Amino acid sequence: MAIHTKDLGGPLLASVSRSFYLSIRLLPRKLRAPIGLAYLLARASDTIADSAEVPEAARLQHLAAFARMIRTGRTDGLAELQHDIHTPHPGETTLLCNLDRCIAWLGELENKDRSEIVDVLEKIIRGQTLDLERFGGGHHVVALQSAEELEEYTYLVAGCVGEFWTRVCLNHLPGCSSLGLADLRKLGAEYGKGLQLVNILRDFPEDLRNGRCYFPEPELRAAGTSPTPLIDAPAKAQPVYDLWRERAIAQLDAGYEYIASLRSARLRAACFLPWYLGLRTLRLLGKPGTLDRTDKVKVSRLTVRFAFVYALASAFSERALAWSYRRATGHARPAPVISEESSSAASP
Missing domain, CATH: 1.10.600.10 (Farnesyl Diphosphate Synthase)
Known part of the structure; x- marks a missing residue:
């Protein structure tokens, strides 16, 4: 049509x-x-x-x-x-x-x-x-061979989108952030990679059934397992899974700093939604027994509805943004990824 x-x-x-x-x-x-x-x-x-x-x-x-x-x-x-x-x-x-x-x-x-x-x-x-x-x-499970390969993949399919978003925003709205291009682009790339890593973590059991394992094989072997047995026992990858879940949390912490730097309320609200839902998903993925579930982990519709309310509040208030982070993670706001010294030295 x-x-x-x-x-x-x-x-x-x-x-x-x-x-x-x-x-x-x-x-x-x-x-x-x-x-x-x-x-x-x-x-x-x-x-x-x-x-x-x-x-x-x-x-x-x-x-x-x-x-x-x-x-x-x-x-x-x-x-x-x-x-x-x-x-x-x-x-x-x-x-x-x-x-x-x-x-x-x-x-x-x-x-x-x-x-x-x-x-x-x-x-x-x-x-x-x-x-x-x-x-x-392939007819068997294939895993990535290094953390660098996983970092490269998350950058190519999502981290570069954070950079693209940043450049387009600064092209059309100069001064839309308190950070300069270099710092904001770095945060945007980490934020995008974090969102993709959330998808990888959420889809881990399903990907295994389709012959894909994005976790590095050397890390799995160090944890006492290998890709193919994980199809029937994905929980054996728990130590590696937890490691990359922590990595995703750190990357979405960069998303917090990205959003906090924005001066446009509309832009803050738009960037808030995937960030907040990503954090809520990561919290669900951290619950015991997650890897033994047969259904896909998803945030509730009620959580999505409340996310819009929090987005509007956080668009105008740093305090509301910090509260939303605590609501999503159970922890206080994250430490800055970009230091105050580097951000003050960067040109807007």
């Missing part, structure tokens, strides 16, 4: 991610188009990469073709992509049918916004390509 270009960032965006759509609606108006379009393109590449019924080689080919479309503005290979890639998600199906309009919309943006989107999608697709090359097509 073809839809009008002006509706791509409205109904279509809402159909593929209602939570992110709400964050987009909280943003200052001038930021909605570049950030919303970047999300749609990233969601499309994710749909391509996750189409398990399509052979790995074909998915890699379509990802490369999609990257060329984004880079050049030409839609060569789009018909083949739309023919091969199918998804049960109605919103994603509509998105795939409207990729030509998304590419056309990209060409209509300001040069600086277009360049930022091309750059971040290049990194995301590189991360998705690495993921397919490492895990695709």
Whole structure:
């Protein structure tokens, strides 16, 4: 179903991610188009990469073709992509049918916004390509081989998004943060990586069943286990799981500092929602017996509703932001990731 270009960032965006759509609606108006379009393109590449019924080689080919479309503005290979890639998600199906309009919309943006989107999608697709090359097509559980590989992956698919978000915000809203670009970009990258690590922790048992283990194999062996036995006994990975959960908490602590530095109430509220829900998810993931559960850990709908109330309060109040952190974690606000000395020395 073809839809009008002006509706791509409205109904279509809402159909593929209602939570992110709400964050987009909280943003200052001038930021909605570049950030919303970047999300749609990233969601499309994710749909391509996750189409398990399509052979790995074909998915890699379509990802490369999609990257060329984004880079050049030409839609060569789009018909083949739309023919091969199918998804049960109605919103994603509509998105795939409207990729030509998304590419056309990209060409209509300001040069600086277009360049930022091309750059971040290049990194995301590189991360998705690495993921397919490492895990695709196997009949046993494959694990990453080092912490560096996991850090690289979380950066490529999410940390770079924090950097993109930061640059776009500063391009359109100079002075929107009390921190300079270098410090804010560092915090944004850590914040994005933390959100992705939350997903990895939450999806750990399911990923094992699909032959994927994002925890480094040397760490698992040091804990007395290995990837394949974890399918039937994921709790054997508990020491490694706890280590990376602590890493995710530290990264979302960077998100606290990121949000606290923002001067725009709308921007603070938009950044607050995924951060708060990520912290609440991490708290649930820390409960005993989590790895033995057969269902996916999710925050309640009531928690999501209250998150919007807390977001509005935290948009205007540092005290409310600190209270929200305590509410989410059970602890007092985190220590700064960026020191006062470095932040005061950085140019706004």
